[in-house]
Amino acid sequence: MHKLAAASRHLVRFELNGKAVEGLAEPRTLLTDFIRHEIGATGTHVGCEHGVCGACTIQIDGVPARACLTLAVQVDGAKLRTVEGLAPEQGRLSIIQESFRKHHALQCGFCTAGILMSLDAFLKANPDADEEALRENLSGHICRCTGYAPIVAAALEAAEKLREIRNA
Amino acid sequence: MKPAQFDYLRAESIGDVHRALSEVKDARVLAGGQTLMPMLSMRLARPSSVIDIMRIEALGRIEEKGNAIRVGAAVRQAKLLAWPALKDRQPLLAAALPWVGHAQTRNRGTVCGSAAHADPSAEIPLVLTALEGSVEVSSLRGARKVAAAEFFTGLMTTARADDEMIEAVHFPVRQPGHGYAFNEYGRRHGDFALVACAAVVSRTRVRLAIGGVSDRPVARDLSGTNDEELAQAINDFAWSLEARDDLHATASYRRQLVREMGIRTIREARACIS
Amino acid sequence: MTCRKSRRVIREAAHLSEIPEDSKRWLGRSVARVEDAGLLTGQGRFLDDLGVRPGTLHAAILRSPHAHARITKIDTAAAKALPGVSAVITAEDVTKLSNSLVVGVKAPIMCWPIAVEKVRYVGEPVAVVVARDRYLAEDALDLIEVEYEPLPVNVDALAALSPESPVLHDGLKGNIASDRKFRYGDPERAFAEAAHKITVETNYPRNSCTPMETLGLVIEYNASEDAFDVLSNFQGPFSILAVIARALRVPGNRVRLRTPGDSGGSFGTKQAVFPYIVLMGIAARVAGKPVKWIEDRLEHLTASVSATNRSTTLSAAVDPDGRILGLAWDQVEDVGAHIRAPEPATLYRMHANLCGAYDIRNLAVRNRVVLTNKTPTGLNRGFGGPQVYYPLERLMQRIAVELKLDPVEVVRRNLIAADKFPYRTASGGLLDSGDYPAAVTMAVEEGGLAELRARQRAVREAGGLYGIGFAAVVEPSVSNMGYITTVLTPEERRKAGPKNGAQATATVAINPVGGVSVHVASVPQGQGHRTVLAQVVAEALSIEMSEVQVVTDLDTAKDAWSIASGNYASRFAAAVAGAANLAAANLKARLARSAAAQLNATIDDIEFAGGKVFSKRNPDNALAFSRLAATSHWSPGVVPDEAQAIRETVFWTPPQLTPPTEADEINSSLCYGFIFDYCGVEIDRETGAVRIDKYVTAHDCGRILHPGMVNGQITGGFAQAVGAALYEEYAYAPDGSFLAGTFADYLVPTMMEIPAPVILHMETPSPFTPLGTKGVGEGNCMSTPVCIGNAVADALGVETIDLPLTPAKLTALMQKPEPAPPTHAEAQTSAAPGQQKGRSLFGEGSAEIALPPQQVWEMLLDADVLASIIPGAHSVEKVGAHGFRADVSLGVGPVKGRYRANVELADLEPPSAVTLRGGASGALGFASGEGRIQLTATDSGTRLDYRYGAEIGGKVASIGGRLLDAAARVVIRQFFEALARRAGGPRSGNWFTRLFRRRP
Missing domain, CATH: 3.30.365.10 (Aldehyde oxidase/xanthine dehydrogenase, molybdopterin binding domain)
Structure with missing residues (x-):
C-alpha cells in the first residue's frame, strides 16, 4: 500500500505528448488543474468540473477521458496526450485540425480541444464510422457556439481523408 | 468546486484494500471515479481517504465462470463492451452497456463501480437485477456472494458493509431458449434514464426489470399472463414502483413509459428467443 | 445606397467552402479564420491561461442556500484562522468601501454585489474568502457560520404583481419596480371596430446560453493611486464601466480594464461579471494583494445571470381576412431579485419592433417590471426577442387556426410591403430595408414547404402526430444606447438629459x-x-x-x-x-x-x-x-x-439612433434583418419526444461579409434555440430552490439532439451602415423557439403551450387517461409514496411498536432517547420544555453532510398525538418540515402513524434534485425505524423489513 498524505504535495510524473514531465500535487488536486497550472499545458480547458461538458477530455493511455474526473496522483506513470500534441509539427495542422478550420467547426474554441481528442482516438479505432456513430461518440461534448453541424461536416471529411491515406 | 482534503491510498493487492477498509474510518474505494469524482468536487462526499484499486491486476479480469461472466472490480465499462464474446454470451448486457454515460466516461468508469454506487437510474444494476446476477464482496472477515435482488437495498445504498469491497460482479450467461431486450429513454442521449426496461423471456417465462422509477432497479415475474393480462400486470407493476415527480418527468409520465416501453421491450425480447 | 437584392441558397454549412470565390475580393468569401490555427493547437489565450503576478490570491464565494432570508449572524473567525487564508469579506466591508450599483429605474432600491442584511435569491454571495489557492479558499468557506431567518418567498412573476406578495426591497411598497403604458395610433378604435379579437397568453421560461468558459477576473488595487486594474473576460457594453467606477468610488479613468485575447463564448452572459469586478475589487483592496476568481459551473448555472422570464397577454384586433388592425401587449417582466444594469433593458430592446414584420399602425402596450426571489437577469442572446416573438408568432398561428386560414397566408397579408422601406413603425422604429414577401416566397419555394406538407399528410394518415410551424421575425441589431430610457417617463428623461447613439x-x-x-x-x-x-x-x-x-x-x-x-x-x-x-x-x-x-x-x-x-x-x-x-x-x-x-x-455613430420622443417613440436599433422559418416536427406517442424532421430558416441580414461565419451564427443560434424550446430551463421550486444547478439538470443539447437546418439567404443591404451589413447573431434565438412551439401546437391541436416542450408536458397534453392503480395493492395504503409538489415532500407511513403508547410517548420526549434514534445524531440537547437542538450527520450512500437541527414538539395530546416541527441546515442545504405522529394502542403494543410535509432546499436541491426526495424519505424512515428498534423492534411492516435487511 502506497499512502500519499492529504495535506502534503507529492511528486507526480508522467509522459505528456511524448515528453517526461513532473510536478507536485496534493492527493485532491484535479488533473485539469495539474496539467494547466502546474505543468503549464493550458490547451485543455475546464468547462464544468463534473464530467458532463467534455471540454477537458484528454487521452490517458490512448483513450479519451475526462481530466476533471481524474486526480493528478492517479496518472502517475501514465502516458497522456493533449491538444498540444496533435499537430505533426509547429506551423502545421493535423488532418482533423485542418478539416475543422476548413468547415468553421469552431468559434470560440473553448470546447474544441476536448472534441479533437475524442475524435482523434475515435477515428483511429473506427476508421469506417458513419455519421450516426460519429455523432454518438461526440455527444459526450457540449459546444455552445457552432450548433454542431459544422463539426459533423468536419469530422466526416476528416474521416474520409484519413481513409484515403490509409488506403493509399 | 474543488474536493476537500483526503489521503490517497494506492492499493497493490486485494489485501491492501481489505486492511484499509477495516482500519481507516470513512475510506472510500476509488475505481474509475466517474461518479465519485464529481461528488468529491461538489463536496457532497467527503471521505477521509480514497483507496485507488485500479493497479491491482487481479481485479482487471473478465472471465466466464460457472454459467456467469465474472467482471472484476477494475474492469472498465469500455473493456467489457469491447469483450469479443459479450454479445454472444450475454446479449442484454451488450445492449445496455452503450447506454452507460458516454464513450469518454465508459473509458474510465468501471462495471463494479456502477454497481457499488447503486444509482436507481443506472443500467448496470438494472441488468444485474434483470438477469438475477450477483455481487461478490469481500473483507478481512471473508468473502460472500450477494444476489442482485438482495444487494440493491435503496437509493445509493447496497448490502455492502462498510469494511467490504466489491471484488466482482457476475452476469449469468445467455440461456438457451431465452430472448433478451433493453430499452431506455432519457431527455438527452447519455443522460440518466427517466425509465429503463430490461426483459428476459422464454416460451414460458417473462421477467421485466425497471430502472429509473423506484429507489433501485426492480424486477417482476410476469410469467403466465396472456396479452391482455400482461398489459394489466405491467400497469400494476408501474404503480407499485412509487414513481416520483422531479424536474425532468412527472410520476404519471414515468408510469406511462413503464407501460408502453415495458410491453415493447417484452415483445422485442420474444422476437429474439434463440 | 440603393437596395440591391441578391439571392444565395446555401443548404448546409458543410458546403460553404465550395461557394465560388471572386479571387480579387476578400469580402463575401468564407476565408479560413485567422483565429483557428492557435485555437486548434491549444495556443489560445483565455483568461485562466494567462498566469498571474506572484502572490496573487484566489477567491471563493459563500452563497445563499435560501431564496429569501434575513441574515442574523455571520461568524468568519474560524475561516480567517485557517492557515493560508488572507481575508474574509462580508457585506460590512462592501458597504463600507463601495456604493450600491446604479439601478436603471427610478425607484428607491439598492443593488449590491453581495447580500446586505437579506439574501434575495439562491446563490447570492454572502461572503468571499481569499486564500493561497482555490482549494484552500473553499475549505475556508466550510468554516463560515451563517444563520438565516427564512422569509416568505416570491418566485412567480404574476403573483409578484399582488401587493400581498412578499416584498424583496423595503424601499418599494410591493414588487413592481416599473409600470408604464404606451399608446400609438388608435388601438381602442381598432379593437372596437375589428371583427375578431384573438388573444394569447404565454409564460416564457428562464434560460441562458451558458458559454463553455465561465466568468472570471483578476483584479488588483493600487492604494497609492487609488486605482483598480482589472483583467476580465467582460464583454460589454462598456457603459457598465461607469457603473463599476461609481460603485468603487473612483473616477472612471482609475478603473483600467484589460480583456484577454480569447474568450470562450458569452452570448451576452459575460456582461454579468461586472458585479464581481466590484466585489473582488473590494476583496483585493482588503487583502492588499491581487485577487483571481474563476466562476465554477455550479456558480454559473445557479447565480450568474439568466434571461428574463416573461408573462404576456397579447391581443390582436383582426378583420375577417386575417389582417391585424391593432395589437395590445401586456408584458410582465421578471428581472429576478435585483434590477441589475442594464435591466430592464430586455423589456425595451424590442420596443421599436413590437409589431414584428407586420404593418400594424395601432398599438397599446403595458410594461411592468417585477422583482422575484430569483437570480438577477441580464444580457442573453436574443435579449428580449424570444420573449416578444413567442407570443407574437403564437398569435399569428392562433389567428390562422381561428379564422381557418393558411398560416403562411396570414403572415403574407400582414407583412410590410417591399416599397415601404425605410418603414417607420407605430412605436417609432425605422426598419431600414427588406423585401419580406419575397423572402417568404423564397423560403416556401426553395425550402420545400409543399413536400413538407405532403409528408405531414402522409404521417397523419398513418396515425402519427406531425405538425408544421412558422415564424416571421424582424431581427434588430446595433442598439440605440437611448432605448433603455424609454422605461422613464418623458418628464424623467427631460431631467436626466437625452441618451442616444451607438x-x-x-x-x-x-x-x-x-x-x-x-x-x-x-x-x-x-x-x-x-x-x-x-x-x-x-x-x-x-x-x-x-x-x-x-x-x-x-x-x-x-x-x-x-x-x-x-x-x-x-x-x-x-x-x-x-x-x-x-x-x-x-x-x-x-x-x-x-x-x-x-x-x-x-x-x-x-x-x-x-x-x-x-x-x-x-x-x-x-x-x-x-x-x-x-x-x-x-x-x-x-x-x-x-x-x-x-x-x-x-x-x-448613426444619425438614425435618436433619443425617445415626447410621445415615447423610439428607434431602438439601427438595422432590422428579416427571418422566415418553418419546420416539421413529429411527436412520439410512446415517449412524447419531439423530433425535428426538417427545419428551414431563411435570412435577410443585409450584405454578407463571410458566409461561413454567418451560417455559423445561424447554426449556433439555432442549437441554443432548440435547447430553449425543448430542453433547457432555469427552473425554480415554489420555495425558491434552484433546480438546474448542474449540466446533468440544465440540459444543453448535444450533437444527438441538434439536426442541421436548411439555411437560405437573401441580401438586401442596409442603407444605414457603412458596409450594408446587418446583425445576424441572435435571429434564430428569436424565431426558432416559437417556430417549434407552433409546430408542436399544430401537431397536438392545442391552444396554449409554453416552453420548454418536455416529453412529460406533451404526454400530459395528449390527454390519455391513465389506467387506474391496482385496487388490491395494500402497499399503497400502508406506506404511501411521498408525493411531491415542487420542492415540498409529503409522505406518510406507519409502524408497529412492541411497547404501550405511554412508553413510546415518553421516548419521544426524551433527549437521550432522541439522540440514539435521530439518524446520525452526534448530540441532542433539550431547549425549553418541548424543544431540542441536535447536531447530526445525514446522508445517503457516499453523500453525507453535517447539519444543525432544531426540533420543537407542539400540539401535544399525551399519550396519543404530537406534532414535530423543525428545521436543519448545513453546508449541503437546509430542510424544514412538520410531521404529525399518532399513537394508537393495539393488542401487541402501539401502532405509530405518521404524516409529514417537508421543504428541502439549498445546494443539494440545485445539484442533486434527481435523488433528493428519495434521500429525504430514507432519512425520515430511518428515524422511525430507529424509534421502533429502540422500542424493541418492529412487529411487522413492509418497508421496515426492507430497511432492516440492509445491515445484517
Missing part, C-alpha cells in the same frame, strides 16, 4: 516596416472578428489579408472605446466592421494624396491594387503599398500634412 470605433495603423494593424473595442468571444476585420481592411487597401494584423484584446487605459463598445446587440458586422472600413478609407485617402505627390499624379488618377499604388494612366508609375505606407514614418518631411498616414481612429 458609438463604434476602430483604429487602423501602419507599421514602419510594412503591414497594417487594426485595433477595435469589440471584445469577441469566438465570432471571428479578427478574420472579418482583416478582410475589410485588406479589401479597402487592396492588400493581402495576411498583411493585416488584427488585435482584439483591449486595454481601456490605452485603446479607443466608448460606452457602446463591446460585443452585444449583434453590432459587429454593422457597426464595428463599418468603422474599420471608414478608418481604412480615411488612411487610404491620405495615402493616395501622398502617392499623388510622390508619383507626380493627381489624386483621382491614383489606384490601389494588388499591393501596389499607381497611376491609372501609367501603371508603371507605381509604388509598392508597403513603401508608400512607410513614408510617414521614415520621411515625414516629404509628406504634406494632410497626407500624413500612420494611425487613424474612427468613431462612428
